[in-house]
Amino acid sequence: MQQCQICGKKQANVHLKQVLDGETLELFLCEDCAEKGGLRVDPGLGMAEFVLGLTSAKDNKEKRRREEDISCPSCHMRRADFKKTSRLGCPGCYDAFAADLAPMLAEMHRGVVHVGKSPRGAPCREDIGALRKALAAAVAAQNFEEAARLRDLIRAATAGGAEAGAVSK
Amino acid sequence: MIVNDLVKHQNPWLSLGRETGIVVSSRVRLARNLKDRAFPGWAGEKECDRLCKEVADACGKVGRLSGAVVLDMAGLDELERELLKERRLISSEFADRRGGSALILSADERIAIMVNEEDHLRLQAIAPGLCLEETWREIDAVDSEIDRHLNYAYSPTLGYLTACPTNVGTGLRASVMVHLAGLRLTGDFDRVMKGLTRLNLAVRGLFGEGSEAFGGMVQVSNQSTLGESEQAILARLLGIVQDLIVHERNARARLMEKSRIVALDQVSRALAILKHAMLISSMEAVELLSILRLGADLKLVDGISEAGINELLLVTQPGHLQMRLGRKLDSKERDRMRAEFVAGRLRHVEIAEQRG
Numbered sequence: 001m002q003q004c005q006i007c008g009k010k011q012a013n014v015h016l017k018q019v020l021d022g023e024t025l026e027l028f029l030c031e032d033c034a035e036k037g038g039l040r041v042d043p044g045l046g047m048a049e050f051v052l053g054l055t056s057a058k059d060n061k062e063k064r065r066r067e068e069d070i071s072c073p074s075c076h077m078r079r080a081d082f083k084k085t086s087r088l089g090c091p092g093c094y095d096a097f098a099a100d101l102a103p104m105l106a107e108m109h110r111g112v113v114h115v116g117k118s119p120r121g122a123p124c125r126e127d128i129g130a131l132r133k134a135l136a137a138a139v140a141a142q143n144f145e146e147a148a149r150l151r152d153l154i155r156a157a158t159a160g161g162a163e164a165g166a167v168s169k
Numbered sequence: 170m171i172v173n174d175l176v177k178h179q180n181p182w183l184s185l186g187r188e189t190g191i192v193v194s195s196r197v198r199l200a201r202n203l204k205d206r207a208f209p210g211w212a213g214e215k216e217c218d219r220l221c222k223e224v225a226d227a228c229g230k231v232g233r234l235s236g237a238v239v240l241d242m243a244g245l246d247e248l249e250r251e252l253l254k255e256r257r258l259i260s261s262e263f264a265d266r267r268g269g270s271a272l273i274l275s276a277d278e279r280i281a282i283m284v285n286e287e288d289h290l291r292l293q294a295i296a297p298g299l300c301l302e303e304t305w306r307e308i309d310a311v312d313s314e315i316d317r318h319l320n321y322a323y324s325p326t327l328g329y330l331t332a333c334p335t336n337v338g339t340g341l342r343a344s345v346m347v348h349l350a351g352l353r354l355t356g357d358f359d360r361v362m363k364g365l366t367r368l369n370l371a372v373r374g375l376f377g378e379g380s381e382a383f384g385g386m387v388q389v390s391n392q393s394t395l396g397e398s399e400q401a402i403l404a405r406l407l408g409i410v411q412d413l414i415v416h417e418r419n420a421r422a423r424l425m426e427k428s429r430i431v432a433l434d435q436v437s438r439a440l441a442i443l444k445h446a447m448l449i450s451s452m453e454a455v456e457l458l459s460i461l462r463l464g465a466d467l468k469l470v471d472g473i474s475e476a477g478i479n480e481l482l483l484v485t486q487p488g489h490l491q492m493r494l495g496r497k498l499d500s501k502e503r504d505r506m507r508a509e510f511v512a513g514r515l516r517h518v519e520i521a522e523q524r525g
């Protein structure tokens with residue numbers, strides 16, 4: 001019988017497993033220690049906080065701070081400026097804040113990939129093959145936000161079917 | 170052409186076009202930005218000035234814009250701004266802009282380009298009646314010509330890049346102004362409005378963002394700009410507007426069949442107030458003229474056309490009223506002048522049909 005990994009005394013009947021940044025964390029706890037750690041025993045609730053609380057709250061805070069500090073290399077708009085005004089600083093911001101924009105665009109619009117007019121001499125839309133390659137690279141680099149964005153792009157481009165393929169020059 | 174002269178002109182979107190009984194006007198606007206340049210809200214004043222000149226130069230080379238005027242926003246007074254707003258040539262946001270922004274206006278007022286509003290360029294074509302396809306073709310052609318002289322910000326996956334992510338992609342916002350006075354009288358107006366918002370369409374009043382649907386005057390426009398071609402966006406909006414027209418036509422027919430006396434009563438009351446009141450606010454003017462407009466469509470009124478009423482709807486707005494008199498008026502004075510002006514215009518207008 002597995003013992004609680006925190007008190008080392010009681011029987012562990014809470015099994016906690018979470019994949020975080022590609023690392024699998026596993027903990028066996030007794031109910032008392034689980035509750036002390038703030039874990040509600042309702043399935044699926046509070047797990048993330050619990051694990052983060054036990055492991056590296058500091059690292060996590062730092063990571064979050066780094067994210068807040070992202071700024072656009074072209075116009076120096078900070079992520080916080082964008083969050084405040086909901087307006088971007090320059091065309092380059094679409095790359096700088098791509099991770100924030102992806103879910104917003106999906107919510108606002110009927111699709112996530114442009115279909116329609118393009119300016120004179122505009123580059124052709126990256127073909128789906130190139131998107132797939134980029135997706136594989138993002139997954140390998142564990143850049144899951146980017147991977148999710150690319151996955152959505154591929155999904156939209158393939159679901160759009162004939163229309164999506166036909167229009168761009 | 171200076172702004173003052175506009176008052177003397179009939180506004181093109183108020184003359185008569187197709188489906189004018191119900192559709193007042195159609196408008197298509199495109200949001201465009203220049204590559205590698207900060208958007209107007211983030212750019213410095215000098216940068217905005219420089220960009221303004223570049224865009225004006227580029228527009229000077231566009232055939233369709235020969236004879237257009239370039240109005241520097243810094244040089245316009247409050248009344249002139251108000252007038253342009255009421256003519257739907259600039260947005261409320263743009264009316265508050267000072268230096269570093271300009272309006273480029275074609276001689277016939279159908280094409281208006283705001284430089285440095287939220288985006289570097291906001292190009293619009295506006296015309297009377299239901300003509301989305303036509304206005305789209307018109308602004309598309311101007312856009313393509315400008316594109317030859319400027320480098321637009323564009324991404325193959327996200328389309329035309331705009332300051333607000335709500336406009337990215339095609340950058341296209343198409344809107345149709347409909348007059349749903351019949352649905353208001355039959356009490357179905359709110360239900361129809363709710364249906365429209367469920368269809369993910371933006372619904373606004375006569376004077377754009379934030380304005381209310383006075384007199385059943387409603388602007389319906391697309392919200393999504395990404396993931397669908399311009400043609401698809403226009404076709405969907407057109408389909409919905411055509412449904413609205415059918416609903417409104419049915420409401421008007423029902424009124425005439427089942428409650429003719431109620432319709433006649435409403436129109437008679439509106440006309441009586443418009444002809445005899447001493448003070449009329451601009452809001453009341455829109456409400457009453459809207460009912461009169463319905464009366465004209467239902468042939469209940471003699472002596473004025475719908476186009477004539479459309480014009481009254483515009484020239485009774487505060488900016489137009491004051492510009493016509495050549496000075497600023499306080500709101501009491503305006504209400505007085507408005508009442509006088511309307512009474513004069515409607516002197517020979519009568520109810521076409523005797524009660525009974």
